[in-house]
Amino acid sequence: MNSLNILKDNKQKLSYLYLFLSILGAILPMMANFDFAIEYGNSFDIKNFISLANANPAAQSISRDLLVGATAVFIWIVNESKKLNIKNMWVVYIGTFLIAFAFSAPFFLFLRERRIIEIEKK
Secondary structure (H helix, E strand, O other), X not given: OHHHHHHHHOHHHHHHHHHHHHXXXXXXXXXXXXXXXXHHOXXXXXXXXXXXXXXXXXXXXXXXXXXXXHHHHHHHHHHHHHHHOOOOHHHHHHHHHHOOHHHHHHHHHHHHHHHXXXXXXX
């Protein structure tokens, strides 16, 4: 519990933790996507991808969980970014659909923490 308090008190470290998670959130899904493309053809067949993402109850559960959770968080991201006037949000918006939500959500949190640091310095 004390380690969480350390991060709370040090927004700089917390922001870089979010950046690190963002990098992992880009690399790990992309590795799986490349494996998918190699295994199922040289292109990324979205219909087959969605079919496989719903191939069994476990996959359906994860897919539906991500769809609902990511949609709710994305709505919050849009609203929060406007409230705080966060710059470079285009990276988050495009990254959500072209890279992965696992990239864009922590990247948004990185940008948000940096913006809060900036606001608090004023």
